[in-house]
Structure formats: C-alpha cells, structure tokens
Amino acid sequence: MQGVLRIFIGFSVIAGLLLFIYVINTPKEVKTSFAKKFPMVTDVYWERESIDEWEAEFSIQNIEYSANFLDDGTWVETEHKIAFHEITLVAKNALTKEFPNYKVELVELLETLNISAYEIQISKDSKSIEVLISLEGLLLSNLKE
Numbered sequence: 001m002q003g004v005l006r007i008f009i010g011f012s013v014i015a016g017l018l019l020f021i022y023v024i025n026t027p028k029e030v031k032t033s034f035a036k037k038f039p040m041v042t043d044v045y046w047e048r049e050s051i052d053e054w055e056a057e058f059s060i061q062n063i064e065y066s067a068n069f070l071d072d073g074t075w076v077e078t079e080h081k082i083a084f085h086e087i088t089l090v091a092k093n094a095l096t097k098e099f100p101n102y103k104v105e106l107v108e109l110l111e112t113l114n115i116s117a118y119e120i121q122i123s124k125d126s127k128s129i130e131v132l133i134s135l136e137g138l139l140l141s142n143l144k145e
Contacts, residue, residue, distance in 0.1 A: 029073030030054045077112045090137030
C-alpha cells in the first residue's frame with residue numbers, strides 16, 4: 001500500500017512541475033503579438049487559458065484588462081471592467097426589458113475581431129446569469145451559472 005502511495009505522490013509532484021513549466025513558458029509569438037497590440041504595457045501576468053490559448057492580465061490607467069492569444073500569437077479577445085452607466089442606452093434598455101428586476105453584478109466590455117459587446121453578470125434571488133449584449137442592444141447569449 002505504501003508503494004502505491006509513493007508512486008502516486010511521485011506522479012503528482014512530476015505532473016505539478018510539468019504544469020508549472022508549461023504555464024510559465026509563454027510562447028515568443030504570443031508575447032510579440034501582445035507587445036504589438038499593447039505597446040504601453042510592461043507588467044503582464046500570463047497564464048494558460050486552454051490547451052492552445054494564453055491569457056494576459058494587465059492594467060492600463062488603473063483599469064484591469066485581460067487579453068487572450070492563441071499559441072501562434074493570434075489575438076482572440078480583450079475584455080475589461082466598466083461601470084454600468086458606461087454602456088449604451090440601447091444595451092441598457094435591452095437588458096432591463098429582457099431581464100426585469102435583475103441586479104447588475106459586473107459589466108465588462110468584450111472586444112474580438114468580429115464584435116464588441118458587453119458581458120454582463122446579473123442576478124435575481126439565487127439565480128445568476130451572464131448575458132452578452134451587443135453595443136447596439138442585441139441579446140447575443142445568456143448563460144446560466
């Protein structure tokens with residue numbers, strides 16, 4: 001029994017070290033693309049978002065941002081927190097019409113190559129939903145958490 005436990009612990013340690021090495025070695029292409037897109041940013045925290053995607057966390061003028069890039073350096077998206085009063089009136093109206101009496105918990109501006117939209121976390125009672133609304137007020141999706 002102790003032999004099995006030692007083998008398990010050994011594999012766990014090796015797996016942890018490999019994951020650590022895997023996470024800290026952000027590809028050069030990713031860092032280069034990031035530097036081109038955000039030349040003013042020098043302090044960046046990188047982490048592996050998925051098997052082929054990296055997420056950078058950083059600040060611009062005291063606002064927290066995250067940006068995602070594929071392994072080859074292709075930019076995927078950028079998002080940052082904004083205040084609810086900053087979203088467009090048509091987006092506010094669409095949200096309150098579709099989700100009356102929900103409380104806004106968090107608003108982020110999401111930008112991709114194809115779209116700019118608001119990711120809005122809302123709640124009512126014990127129900128929490130993440131809603132994606134275009135700047136033009138179109139409901140793009142809602143995901144129950």
